[in-house]
Amino acid sequence: MLRLSGLSKTYPNGTQALADVTLDVPQGEIVAFVGGSGCGKTTMLRLIAGLEQASKGRVELDGETLTAPHPAVGVIFQEPRLLPWLTVAQNIGFGLSALSRAEREARVEEALLRVGLAGYGGRWPRELSGGQAQRVAIVRALVARPKVLLLDEPFSALDAFTRASLHEHLIGLWEAHKPTLLLVTHDVEEAVTLADRVIVLQPKPGRIFAEPTLDLTRPRDKVGHDFADAKRRILAALDGSLQAPSPTRPREEIAGAWW
Amino acid sequence: MSSADTAASRSRAAAPPRGGFAARAPSPRALLGLLLPLALALGYEIAFRLGLVEARLLPPPSRVFATLAELARSGDLLTHASATLARVFAGFVFGAVAAILLGALTGSSALARRLLDPTLQALRAVPSLAWVPLFIMWFGIFETSKVTLIAVGVFFPVYLGVMGAIASVDRKIVEVGRVFRLDRVALARRILLPAILPDVVIALRSGLGLGFMFVVAAEIMGASEGLGYLLLDGQQLGKAAQIVAALIAFAVLGKICDGLLAAAARPFLRWQDSFARAGGEG
Numbered sequence: 173m174l175r176l177s178g179l180s181k182t183y184p185n186g187t188q189a190l191a192d193v194t195l196d197v198p199q200g201e202i203v204a205f206v207g208g209s210g211c212g213k214t215t216m217l218r219l220i221a222g223l224e225q226a227s228k229g230r231v232e233l234d235g236e237t238l239t240a241p242h243p244a245v246g247v248i249f250q251e252p253r254l255l256p257w258l259t260v261a262q263n264i265g266f267g268l269s270a271l272s273r274a275e276r277e278a279r280v281e282e283a284l285l286r287v288g289l290a291g292y293g294g295r296w297p298r299e300l301s302g303g304q305a306q307r308v309a310i311v312r313a314l315v316a317r318p319k320v321l322l323l324d325e326p327f328s329a330l331d332a333f334t335r336a337s338l339h340e341h342l343i344g345l346w347e348a349h350k351p352t353l354l355l356v357t358h359d360v361e362e363a364v365t366l367a368d369r370v371i372v373l374q375p376k377p378g379r380i381f382a383e384p385t386l387d388l389t390r391p392r393d394k395v396g397h398d399f400a401d402a403k404r405r406i407l408a409a410l411d412g413s414l415q416a417p418s419p420t421r422p423r424e425e426i427a428g429a430w431w
Numbered sequence: 432m433s434s435a436d437t438a439a440s441r442s443r444a445a446a447p448p449r450g451g452f453a454a455r456a457p458s459p460r461a462l463l464g465l466l467l468p469l470a471l472a473l474g475y476e477i478a479f480r481l482g483l484v485e486a487r488l489l490p491p492p493s494r495v496f497a498t499l500a501e502l503a504r505s506g507d508l509l510t511h512a513s514a515t516l517a518r519v520f521a522g523f524v525f526g527a528v529a530a531i532l533l534g535a536l537t538g539s540s541a542l543a544r545r546l547l548d549p550t551l552q553a554l555r556a557v558p559s560l561a562w563v564p565l566f567i568m569w570f571g572i573f574e575t576s577k578v579t580l581i582a583v584g585v586f587f588p589v590y591l592g593v594m595g596a597i598a599s600v601d602r603k604i605v606e607v608g609r610v611f612r613l614d615r616v617a618l619a620r621r622i623l624l625p626a627i628l629p630d631v632v633i634a635l636r637s638g639l640g641l642g643f644m645f646v647v648a649a650e651i652m653g654a655s656e657g658l659g660y661l662l663l664d665g666q667q668l669g670k671a672a673q674i675v676a677a678l679i680a681f682a683v684l685g686k687i688c689d690g691l692l693a694a695a696a697r698p699f700l701r702w703q704d705s706f707a708r709a710g711g712e713g
Contacts, residue, residue: 223609240612247610253603257625257702266621267611296702 173198174220174320174352178229181215188377189215192229195371195380199319200350204357204367206406208414212378213356217322220354221247233320246313246321246351250328252305254297260284260308261293267316283311286348287341303334307341314345323355327362339365343390360410364402365392372406374413381413490672498672499679502661512680514657515646518574519688522581523642527635529582530589538597539623548594555587560648567652577649584645585638592634596627629703632696636689643685658684 174197181190190212197203205213218224220231222241231238238245254263261280268276284290287307297305306326313321327335343366346353357363363370364386374381384405388398472492478484479491486494502508533551537544562583563576570576600623608622650659658677665673 221610223606241610243612249603249606251603253607255604255607255622255625257628257699259702266607298702 173234174354175232176216176220176229177232179216179219179226179231180228181212181219181224182227190219191377191379193378193380194229197352197354199352201369202346202353202355202367203369203371204355204363205371205373206357206360206363206410207373207378207381208375208410210375210378211373211413212375213373214324215378217247217324217354217356220320221245221322223247243316244319246316246318248306248310248313248321248323248326250325252297252302252309254300254305254308254312256297258297259293260289260295260297260300263297263308264293264312264315266312279315283315286345287311301334303330303338306330306338310338310342310345314349314351317349318351320352320354323353325356325358328358335359335362342366360403360406361394363406364388364399365394370402370406372409372413381409384409487669488671490675494672495675495679498670499676502673502676507661508680511656511658511661511677512684514654515650515659516684516688518577518581518649518657519639519642519646521574521578522645523585523639525578526582526585526642527589527638530586530634530638531593531631534590534593535597538594544594551590555591559584559587559645563648563652572653577646577652577654580649581642581645584641588641589631589634589638592630592637593627596630596634597623600626625699628696628699632693632700636692639688639692640685643681643688647681 176193176195179190179193180188182188189210193212193216205216207213215224219226220238222238222245225239233242233244236242254260255266258266261277261284264280264283265276268279271279280293281290284293287310289304289307289311292300292304292308297308300308306329310326327338330338339362342353353366355363355366368386369383370386371383372381373379384402386402388402393399475484475489476491476493479486490498499508502511533547537548537551559580563580566576566579570579604626605618605622608618613621646657647659647662650657651663654660658680661677661680662674665671665677
């Protein structure tokens with residue numbers, strides 16, 4: 173169980189990026205966060221990842237308070253961020269130094285096979301397409317078998333076709349060990365496709381606005397009536413979140429929240 | 432190399448070799464670059480044979496090569512070249528090591544940068560040759576002052592390169608290291624070092640070039656052996672062929688040293704090399 177309680181972040185320049193977010197996520201659930209710019213989505217993931225410290229409130233994973241990067245928490249960034257001087261296989265094995273060499277190689281091979289990149293282990297990152305690189309990044313985060321995986325708009329730079337195939341890869345990988353996935357996205361369709369729960373955030377300062385119900389089964393029927401209905405509910409909530417009055421004085425989002 | 436880095440060695444072994452020397456054999460097109468100097472040399476030789484040019488100031492290629500061959504046969508060439516090489520090597524090692532240490536310090540710590548960099552930049556503004564009188568006063572006219580001068584010449588380009596490389600390491604890549612909970616040492620070894628290596632190699636190569644520049648200055652100032660001495664001796668005795676022979680020796684030595692440095696770095700920079708090949712395999 174991942175528990176956010178009263179999580180708040182105010183940057184030194186006074187920008188309040190996140191205000192009092194409280195949320196329980198049971199182990200294995202896929203939660204998508206959508207919201208307009210400045211809603212603190214990225215900040216929230218950075219706090220959970222331990223890359224930044226909360227101003228107030230805390231993050232707990234199975235009762236343990238997280239304040240620094242934790243072995244049970246993996247992160248996938250918007251860009252693949254592969255290390256260009258390591259081969260694909262070395263990149264995937266980067267976080268597995270603790271394992272024996274044989275075990276590490278076995279895990280890497282298995283992971284490559286699972287995302288359709290068998291035989292790519294010896295390539296350099298620069299030889300990969302954008303979609304392949306992001307697949308490697310996803311695998312790199314998942315081979316360490318984290319309990320929680322944070323994804324910050326990981327598919328936003330990809331074309332629609334590649335994105336759809338990565339959605340399938342992600343769900344396939346998720347089914348193997350059922351980590352909790354927290355996904356930040358701009359894409360409502362993506363949220364409905366992947367998530368068990370969709371949470372709409374409201375900007376300035378970022379906080380939870382609504383949690384529209386989904387009522388969908390897996391695998392998703394993307395052309396079905398229920399799917400369209402769920403999308404419509406989320407879009408309506410998003411609309412509301414942008415029109416709702418802000419309790420604090422609105423401030424321009426400053427570039428303090430970059431990844 | 433850590434055990435994690437070798438994780439892929441098995442799967443990589445299956446891939447076709449990359450960046451090997453075989454792929455770098457000169458192609459006919461690369462030989463085009465030799466056409467102009469060969470044509471000029473041949474033209475000059477013919478002009479000389481026809482009596483069209485005065486050979487005293489610029490000897491024809493045949494005479495230059497005769498001089499080179501004579502120097503090589505008598506062993507003088509080896510003596511002078513190795514004296515020069517030893518100076519460049521010593522100066523390069525001292526200068527580069529100091530530059531890498533200081534550059535790493537100022538590149539990674541803002542405090543060290545504010546503290547040290549202004550002074551170093553001020554010293555950099557002094558033309559290196561202007562140190563010569565002081566160095567001779569301090570260290571005498573023998574090896575120490577020469578090596579010091581070369582070290583100073585090597586120091587600044589390497590220092591700037593290392594500092595700049597560290598300061599410009601992509602923070603996003605560093606963050607990947609943080610997510611994987613690398614401590615400071617592991618972060619330096621597994622992220623920073625490989626990230627700055629290409630820039631450091633370039634800085635070292637330009638430092639080496641300056642090392643050769645300053646060894647000439649040092650040897651012209653006064654030496655009893657070295658290629659610079661050969662230059663000066665040729666000038667004083669009016670032996671233009673000896674001067675040109677020394678110039679050729681400098682060019683060849685410089686190119687060989689630069690090539691060795693580049694070749695030593697290549698195994699670590701193979702990941703940069705793969706661009707041309709990617710299309711063919713992809």
